[in-house]
Amino acid sequence: MHVTQGTFSFLPDLTDRQISDQIEYCLRQEWAVSVEFTDDVHPRNTYWEMWGIPMFDLRDAAGVMAEVRACREANPNVYVRVTAFDSTRGWETVRLSFLVQRPANEPGFRLDRLEAEGRTIRYSVHPYAADQPAGRRYKPEQANTAPGDRR
Amino acid sequence: MSVPGPAASFEAASSEVVDLRALQADTDIGSPIAELDRDLVGLAPVKQRIREIAAFLLVARARERVGLAAGPPTLHMAFTGNPGTGKTTVALRMAGILHRLGYVRKGHLVSVTRDDLVGQYIGHTAPKTKEILKRAMGGVLFIDEAYYLHRPENEKDYGQEAIEILLQVMENQREDLVVILAGYRERMASFFASNPGFRSRIAHHIDFPDYDASELLSIAELLAAQSEYRLSPAAREVMIDYITRRQQQPNFSNARSIRNALDRARLRQAMRLCAGNAVATREALQTIEAEDIRASRVFAT
Numbered sequence: 001m002h003v004t005q006g007t008f009s010f011l012p013d014l015t016d017r018q019i020s021d022q023i024e025y026c027l028r029q030e031w032a033v034s035v036e037f038t039d040d041v042h043p044r045n046t047y048w049e050m051w052g053i054p055m056f057d058l059r060d061a062a063g064v065m066a067e068v069r070a071c072r073e074a075n076p077n078v079y080v081r082v083t084a085f086d087s088t089r090g091w092e093t094v095r096l097s098f099l100v101q102r103p104a105n106e107p108g109f110r111l112d113r114l115e116a117e118g119r120t121i122r123y124s125v126h127p128y129a130a131d132q133p134a135g136r137r138y139k140p141e142q143a144n145t146a147p148g149d150r151r
Numbered sequence: 152m153s154v155p156g157p158a159a160s161f162e163a164a165s166s167e168v169v170d171l172r173a174l175q176a177d178t179d180i181g182s183p184i185a186e187l188d189r190d191l192v193g194l195a196p197v198k199q200r201i202r203e204i205a206a207f208l209l210v211a212r213a214r215e216r217v218g219l220a221a222g223p224p225t226l227h228m229a230f231t232g233n234p235g236t237g238k239t240t241v242a243l244r245m246a247g248i249l250h251r252l253g254y255v256r257k258g259h260l261v262s263v264t265r266d267d268l269v270g271q272y273i274g275h276t277a278p279k280t281k282e283i284l285k286r287a288m289g290g291v292l293f294i295d296e297a298y299y300l301h302r303p304e305n306e307k308d309y310g311q312e313a314i315e316i317l318l319q320v321m322e323n324q325r326e327d328l329v330v331i332l333a334g335y336r337e338r339m340a341s342f343f344a345s346n347p348g349f350r351s352r353i354a355h356h357i358d359f360p361d362y363d364a365s366e367l368l369s370i371a372e373l374l375a376a377q378s379e380y381r382l383s384p385a386a387r388e389v390m391i392d393y394i395t396r397r398q399q400q401p402n403f404s405n406a407r408s409i410r411n412a413l414d415r416a417r418l419r420q421a422m423r424l425c426a427g428n429a430v431a432t433r434e435a436l437q438t439i440e441a442e443d444i445r446a447s448r449v450f451a452t
Binding site: 052055057058059060061062063064066067 | 256257259278284285286288289290324327328
């Protein structure tokens with residue numbers, strides 16, 4: 001299942017040139033760009049691992065692209081995103097965030113139903129990948145195994 | 152939907168002519184060089200080299216246009232010269248010139264010294280240097296007094312680590328930034344001698360000559376004019392005398408000494424005006440008189 005999180009996620013994956021142009025736009029708006037990665041892609045998982053600190057005072061996308069490449073190299077088969085933070089008073093938030101890498105196989109999510117008091121049912125979304133321990137979720141040979149299908 | 156046949160495209164390619172003058176006008180190369188000529192006194196070899204680089208970049212662009220091989224030229228530079236010969240000033244302008252020539256994308260200058268690149272403990276240097284390099288991407292990284300990066304007396308010095316990262320980026324990301332090293336002549340020579348990697352990665356070694364007395368006088372007048380002061384004819388004579396005396400003294404640092412002398416003359420002019428009449432004409436406010444310069448301790452000996 002193709003994960004759609006962040007801007008541009010319904011488009012085909014961006015090429016490096018397109019990523020670089022988007023970063024260029026962020027820098028022109030004077031946003032602080034940072035690179036983050038995770039192997040837990042639950043939609044409510046807001047806080048991904050930071051790849052270094054946010055980059056302030058940059059003028060050109062080449063510096064960010066170097067970090068994006070370094071992050072991909074160190075974390076080859078997980079999700080990597082670029083976020084741009086606007087520090088202007090009143091905003092003080094992330095203004096743009098988009099994926100720049102996704103694993104080869106994305107097993108997707110299942111819907112869990114929890115029977116609560118009375119006839120209440122509580123729902124939750126569960127990424128299949130999260131059944132594996134962190135760090136082993138998107139290894140190529142395990143990426144497509146269904147839950148409960150462990151060796 | 153008609154596609155020109157192979158014969159037609161060959162015809163077009165072989166007869167293609169690039170109008171260098173038009174290209175020059177397009178890229179606006181002339182004006183930064185004219186500005187350089189106007190605003191900077193002397194420095195003939197430096198200006199010559201900048202003209203060469205500008206012409207080279209223009210030709211590189213023309214070659215690209217007719218489909219000849221056009222690898223990105225290496226533009227890392229080393230500026231050597233005595234104090235006050237304008238190394239930093241030229242570096243600042245270089246960023247603007249290279250930007251207008253379309254060689255660097257942003258045209259900003261990041262000016263650093265050893266403290267900005269080298270860390271204080273193990274593992275501190277690499278992130279620090281990379282941070283600076285990232286900031287300089289798309290522009291010019293100016294490393295003043297670059298020889299401090301290398302401390303031959305201490306082989307565990309972290310400067311070596313910074314040098315290695317710099318060399319790697321200078322080699323692999325030539326299209327992303329231009330590195331300019333600057334420093335005094337002798338110390339730069341020994342720095343390059345102990346870091347041959349640097350020497351070979353820097354294509355342009357530009358030597359800044361000392362100014363002679365008449366150039367220094369033009370600089371004094373230019374500096375005064377820039378801050379809307381002017382030297383009275385008598386003051387100009389004293390200035391000539393001042394320059395010849397100051398040149399003989401130790402620690403003479405060319406244009407910087409002249410600028411300092413002018414700053415002090417402005418202070419004395421202010422004192423003189425305050426001590427004198429209660430009213431000052433516009434004329435008096437902008438004129439530096441002979442006595443303002445004559446009071447310098449250079450004349451005491």
